[in-house]
Amino acid sequence: MKKNILFEAINYVDDDLVEDALSPKRDRNPGTYRFLAAAAVFTVIMAAALTFGIMNDSPVISIDNNTTVSYPDNTLSVPKSEAKRS
Amino acid sequence: MTDASIISLYWERSEKAIEETDLKYGKLCRHLSNNILNNISDAEECVNDTYLTVWNSIPDENPNSFSAFICRIVKNLSLKRLEYVTAQKRKPEMLASFDELQNCISSESLPEDIVDAEELGKVISSFLREQSRENRNIFLRRYWYFDSVKEIAADYGMKQEKVSAILFKMKNKLKKYLEKEGYCI
Numbered sequence: 001m002k003k004n005i006l007f008e009a010i011n012y013v014d015d016d017l018v019e020d021a022l023s024p025k026r027d028r029n030p031g032t033y034r035f036l037a038a039a040a041v042f043t044v045i046m047a048a049a050l051t052f053g054i055m056n057d058s059p060v061i062s063i064d065n066n067t068t069v070s071y072p073d074n075t076l077s078v079p080k081s082e083a084k085r086s
Numbered sequence: 087m088t089d090a091s092i093i094s095l096y097w098e099r100s101e102k103a104i105e106e107t108d109l110k111y112g113k114l115c116r117h118l119s120n121n122i123l124n125n126i127s128d129a130e131e132c133v134n135d136t137y138l139t140v141w142n143s144i145p146d147e148n149p150n151s152f153s154a155f156i157c158r159i160v161k162n163l164s165l166k167r168l169e170y171v172t173a174q175k176r177k178p179e180m181l182a183s184f185d186e187l188q189n190c191i192s193s194e195s196l197p198e199d200i201v202d203a204e205e206l207g208k209v210i211s212s213f214l215r216e217q218s219r220e221n222r223n224i225f226l227r228r229y230w231y232f233d234s235v236k237e238i239a240a241d242y243g244m245k246q247e248k249v250s251a252i253l254f255k256m257k258n259k260l261k262k263y264l265e266k267e268g269y270c271i
Binding site: 010012017019 | 166214215
């Protein structure tokens with residue numbers, strides 16, 4: 001057999017690389033992992049924003065003397081007296 | 087059984103060690119040997135010789151990676167055996183893999199007596215570590231394990247053309263890397 005130094009040298013490649021090559025399954029592209037991670041973070045943020053948004057948009061009725069039926073963004077603020085009437 | 091447990095059995099000189107090795111790595115060893123020899127009975131004999139070699143080696147050596155250790159032994163024994171068989175019996179896949187790599191480096195510029203294969207192996211390891219895991223493993227499946235492009239493509243869910251393209255690019259990169267490292271005059 002004709003000798004080829006490179007062919008022989010490959011036999012000396014580090015053990016961990018040789019072992020890793022036995023893992024048969026295809027790796028996802030690192031870009032795919034980044035995309036999936038970003039999508040997961042985005043979903044969590046959106047879910048949190050929606051949850052707090054819904055909670056904050058709900059009318060809040062406090063029970064002290066200054067009670068008003070109000071929305072957090074001040075789009076609607078009803079004085080206590082009117083709130084009682086309604 | 088874990089590799090550590092199998093190695094422990096060798097240390098205890100329990101014959102169950104060979105049984106467990108065959109159970110876990112027999113198929114892989116036969117596949118690798120058959121890739122080189124293209125003969126099932128020759129491959130079987132090499133695998134049995136491998137177990138004997140492992141049996142005799144383990145008290146002196148404590149391999150970090152048992153799978154790589156056993157694969158290296160079966161590969162070396164199969165290559166030695168290949169030297170005794172006729173050229174007609176050589177497997178085209180293994181020879182094709184051999185021929186493909188010849189273009190990466192000029193053997194005239196690298197007389198065997200001045201180049202240490204082990205040292206060059208370390209340089210190739212460094213090169214492979216810079217590649218993506220998938221490309222690296224495809225390269226090793228082709229040139230270390232002698233798997234065919236078809237087998238690799240099936241395992242990685244790729245078309246054969248893509249595997250060939252990856253190998254082609256890797257070889258070119260390796261050639262440039264070796265030149266940069268001073269392995270080409």
